[in-house]
Amino acid sequence: MGLRIKTTVGGTIKAALLGATLLVAGGVAGTAMADTLADVKKSGTLSVATEMQFPPFDFLENNEYKGVDRDLIDEVAKELGVKAKYIDLPWTSVLPGLEAKKFDLVIAPVTITKERMKRYAFTVPISEATAAMMKRADDKTINKPEDIAGKKVGGGKGTSQLAQVKEFGQTLTPPPDVKEYVDSNQSYADLAAGRVDASVNSLPNLAFAAAQRKDTFAVVLPPFGKPSFFSWVGRPGDDDKSLIEAVNAALVKIQKDGRLATIQKKWFNVSQELPTTVPEPQL
DSSP states (O other), X not given: OHHHHHHHHHHHHHHHHHHHHHHHXXXXXXXXXXXXXHHHHHHTEEXXXXXXXXXXXXXXXXXXXXXXXXXXXXXXXHHHTSEEEEEEOOHHHHHHHHHTTSSSEXXXXXXXXXXXXXXXXXXXXXXXXXXXXXXXXXXXXXXXXXXXTTXXXXXXXXXXXXXXXXXXXXXXXXXXXXXXXXXXXXXXXXXXXXXXXXXXEEHHHHHHHHHHTTTTEEEESSOOSOOOEEEEEEOOSHXXXXXXXXXXXXXXXXXHTTHHHHHHHHHHSSOOOOOSSOOOOOO
16 A cells, blocks of 8 residues: 555656646747747738838828838848838837837837847837937028027937937037927927927938928928938847847848838938948947
């Protein structure tokens, strides 16, 4: 009786230990095998998010998604052998949604900064992004960035450009009154209406807006911000590493074969020579 009990208990312990070992091994193996790129290719869909209120990069025209990012991600998706699924979100929800794994990639133009590089995996640049200002075309009081001293300036909430104008403003006497907007279009509307004296954004965005409404807006040159770039972002870590590498390879190929220049000329009227690796941020 005692021997039989010992054997049964021993067998139970051994079985439990073996089961625990297999569970642990299975868990490790499952983690190691997680691969977003493999999932994307299996499903045939690359899920991407942006804010469609950021022309010329992302905007809606007659309820159709258009812009630099739309054209570019479609070419990247072709290189990956999948279709892109576009998700429209407010800018303040885009990066949190990425972290919550609600989609695969952010194609909203994100300025490369030191702080963001600690938290996200950046692709190679998709555009130049130096911060600049735009004024009303008939405003003779603002002729250079320093002329915003004591004036009202608007920009998109949570953007690198807004943070830069706040920092720049502290070097002026008196500093400007900086107003935050849900999106840049609201800032432009207030500029046109005279409720702010200048709007801040990236130079490509402002150049596009001013070209669309030449009688209303004019870009203030030179740009006041440090040289910077826009990129797309993904999640850091091994699970998403292969996806970022594949997107980078596609973007470099698209730049080298001239497709990127074609897209740039379509939306910017000029092409830009961009780095083919992720540059060290100056911001």
